[in-house]
Amino acid sequence: MKKKLGFLLALFVVIGFILTACGDEESTADNGSDGETYEIKWYTVGTPQPDTEKVFEEVNDYIKDKINATVKMTQIDWGDWDQKSQVMINSGEPFDIIFTNGTNYIQNAQKGAFVAIDDMLDEEGKELKEEINPTLLEGIKVDGKIYGVPSNKEAARQTVYSFNKRLVDKYDFDLSKVKRLEDLEPMLKVIKENEPNITPMATFNAYLPYDYIFNNEMPFAIPFEGNTDEVINHFESDLTMETYKTMHQYFNAGYLKQDAATSKDSWPMDVENWFVRMGDTQPYADLVWSRAAKYEIVSVPAEQPVTINDSVSGAIQAISTTSDNPEKAMEFLNLLNTDPYLRNLVDKGIEDVHYTKNEDDVIEDLPARIERYNVPTYSLGNHFILYLYENDPKDKWEKFQEFNDSAMEAPTLGFHFNSDPIRTELAAITNISNEFYPALATGSVDPEEYLPKFNKKLKEAGLDKVIQEIQSQFDEWKATE
Amino acid sequence: MKTMGKKYRDPQRLHPVVNIIVTVLLGILAIACIFPFIYVVIISLTSEQSIVKNGFQLIPEAWSSDAYQYLWSMRGQLFRSYGVSIFVTVVGTAISVLMITFYAYAISRPQFQYRRFFTMLAFFTMLFSGGLVPMYIVVTQFLELKDTVWALILPLTMNAFYIIIMRTFFMKSVSESILESARIDGASEWRIFFQIIFPLSLPGIATIALFSTLGYWNDWFQALLYINDPNLVPLQSLLMKIEANLEFMRENMDVANMQQSLFSTIPQESAKMAMVVIATLPIAVSYPFFQKYFISGLTIGGVKE
Known part of the structure; x- marks a missing residue:
């Protein structure tokens, strides 16, 4: 009996110790909201850089006077990002600002991981709200609220066919004629016959002009033009059949690699072994690509610029609900997106250490920027206040503005489907899509035979039920708009 | 004949x-x-051009030591990671073996009153686990181990399966009468453990030591979760990072093409393989030293009497 009592006592002591330990932590964390300088913990994506600390000393010197706060930025490597950020959010770890994008952003916002910033955008983030493209802010609304600050950059997507310019010039092709996949045929033929070392088409999935509810693999879409109220299975349309037939014809002619459906080859641009590929563009993308590839690349649009959910949520800095001081975090984001000095300091590093600047505010990287402070521009914030490089066109940001203004709004922009009611069906459909889509979209199999098979399987897996659910949520959302 | x-x-x-x-x-x-x-x-040892052109070949078209030169050029990080891996493996294995044998020895002795409770406690964790998120909360928020070398060591120290193995081993191979005679000679519990039990159980201990060593050396997941500081990244995690970054690049071609300079430092196929060679070598070299014990240790599960 005595021994048992002693054991219980020991157990209580241990439990008590643990409880007091975490109690302590909470009470200390509460400090710092008033008077004292608050340290903002900021997690963002990218390979950790050796000079981050050095740059952020400068940042802190600068912002301490302005908003009485300091920032500690921690980068998480590209490949680790998804898993690590998810665990951090799910565990309720205390931090202030975190990078997020796409479906992760929507799911976490719906889960309540991020602070809705609508009210703060009228107070702490006033300047920021004026600066950022309203389409972006409108587009990232989840259930009517804004849950983060989008990077102010291109807000639309435009898919293009990109060509190897050397070969275009060599055979004197007329690119202005290229509008659709079918128009590529004569060129592909010439390349196939005359260039044994070049694969005519770098593997890509045939482009279809639909606004996808999930992504291009899943059979739920709304056409960009025509009836934009009705959710359909776009794999049943004649257009899809035609496009896939063309792709199959190309495949049979040997314009694509034979392992197109399964290959993971990313076709790096700096290897010149392709003639045409597909990609998403932004103003002056050809310049960037050509610079990266070290030979010239020229693009032709496959679609008009269109603002879709994916294109507006490409890069967002969200404030965590575990933040002790969301207002301070907002003040910092406001400053970051409106103050050119701060924005460039965070993006390019310290002047004369990481880059040099001439009188016209045109900059040039020093080796230290590539080696010691190489951070991803797109994820961090407003692009329109960044310094230009010497080889950047002077009107770069004006062109971005034009690009954004010219874009058409997709029918589902701002609509986020809640998949909880039909989870089982969706899982089955995902499996079927994974099986059929890569083979069909790369033309590896005959669509006359496989497309009906694909659709039949989808029907059996409960396609109609899911479409109905999406339709009813979509109608409901439309009514509130 | x-x-x-x-x-x-x-x-x-x-x-x-x-x-x-x-x-x-x-x-x-x-x-x-x-x-x-x-x-x-x-x-x-294959040249990069040869891989791009012909894929992997048994006898490559062109040999090259570029990959190892590349590794030499990033030797700062590499040596650092090597150091972290070695430290974590050595210290981790030592702590792990001590904790597991202490625990297993205690629950293997009939004199210990709560041995059933503690056996169940260990066994319970084999059937049910808290999962990733609670684990993460305990390590980062209660123990505050984030970005310390202990985050790589402590989560892996105890392993219920090894405890059960060792318990069985102690019960089967160390007879109670030996301990009794030691006690009669006036040996303390510590002395019994370190001077009698330990030498007698060496094969079993060496087995779990080898398992632990492999576990620590090959672990990258703890680093993925708890380590942000590049100075504390172990070797396997460095390798995983490179692989994961390549995967990210493949899936996000548009980001990769727009931000070319960001990804230009990610090594190519041959460099990846050179890293595998360098990361595997120490384990391959240390294996023969354990092998002797390993073989005798493997019979632990078999009935002896």
Whole structure:
């Protein structure tokens, strides 16, 4: 009996110790909201850089006077990002600002991981709200609220066919004629016959002009033009059949690699072994690509610029609900997106250490920027206040503005489907899509035979039920708009 | 006798035909085991152009030591990670073996009143686990181990399965009468443990030590979760990062093409393989030292009496 009592006592002591330990932590964390300088913990994506600390000393010197706060930025490597950020959010770890994008952003916002910033955008983030493209802010609304600050950059997507310019010039092709996949045929033929070392088409999935509810693999879409109220299975349309037939014809002619459906080859641009590929563009993308590839690349649009959910949520800095001081975090984001000095300091590093600047505010990287402070521009914030490089066109940001203004709004922009009611069906459909889509979209199999098979399987897996659910949520959302 | 050798063979020896078949079979198995590693070594010595052009080849078109030169150029991080890996493995294994044997010894002794409770406690964790998020909360928010080397060591120290193995081992191989005689001679519990139990159980201990060593050396997941500081990234995690970054690049071609300079530092195929070689070498080299114990340790599960 005595021994048992002693054991219980020991157990209580241990439990008590643990409880007091975490109690302590909470009470200390509460400090710092008033008077004292608050340290903002900021997690963002990218390979950790050796000079981050050095740059952020400068940042802190600068912002301490302005908003009485300091920032500690921690980068998480590209490949680790998804898993690590998810665990951090799910565990309720205390931090202030975190990078997020796409479906992760929507799911976490719906889960309540991020602070809705609508009210703060009228107070702490006033300047920021004026600066950022309203389409972006409108587009990232989840259930009517804004849950983060989008990077102010291109807000639309435009898919293009990109060509190897050397070969275009060599055979004197007329690119202005290229509008659709079918128009590529004569060129592909010439390349196939005359260039044994070049694969005519770098593997890509045939482009279809639909606004996808999930992504291009899943059979739920709304056409960009025509009836934009009705959710359909776009794999049943004649257009899809035609496009896939063309792709199959190309495949049979040997314009694509034979392992197109399964290959993971990313076709790096700096290897010149392709003639045409597909990609998403932004103003002056050809310049960037050509610079990266070290030979010239020229693009032709496959679609008009269109603002879709994916294109507006490409890069967002969200404030965590575990933040002790969301207002301070907002003040910092406001400053970051409106103050050119701060924005460039965070993006390019310290002047004369990481880059040099001439009188016209045109900059040039020093080796230290590539080696010691190489951070991803797109994820961090407003692009329109960044310094230009010497080889950047002077009107770069004006062109971005034009690009954004010219874009058409997709029918589902701002609509986020809640998949909880039909989870089982969706899982089955995902499996079927994974099986059929890569083979069909790369033309590896005959669509006359496989497309009906694909659709039949989808029907059996409960396609109609899911479409109905999406339709009813979509109608409901439309009514509130 | 010799003339009759054909008919009355030594019954201990295999029939020559069987011998040949078994030798060939085991030979194939051995080659199947070692071949991937030899292939990795070959790829690491292949020139990058040759890989791009012809894919992986057994006898490459052009040899090159570029990959190792690349690794030499990032030797700062590499040596650092090597150091972290070695420290974590050595200290981790030592702590792990001590904790597991202490625990297992205690619950193996009939004098210990709560041994059933503690056996159940260990066994329970084999059936049910808290999962990733609670684990993460405990490590980062209660223990505050984030970005410390202990985050790589402590989560892996205890392993219920090894505890059960060791408990069985102690119960089967250390007879109570030896301990009784030690007690009669006036030995304290510590002395009994370190001077009698420990030497007697060396095969078992060496087995779990080897498992732990492999576990620590090959672990990258703890680093993925708890380490942000590049100075604390162990070798396997460095390798995983490179692989994961390549995967990210493949899936996000648009980001990758727009931000070319960001990804230009990610190494190519041959460099990846060279890293595998460098990361595997120490374990391959240390294995023979454990092997002796390992073989005798493997019979732990078998009935002895």
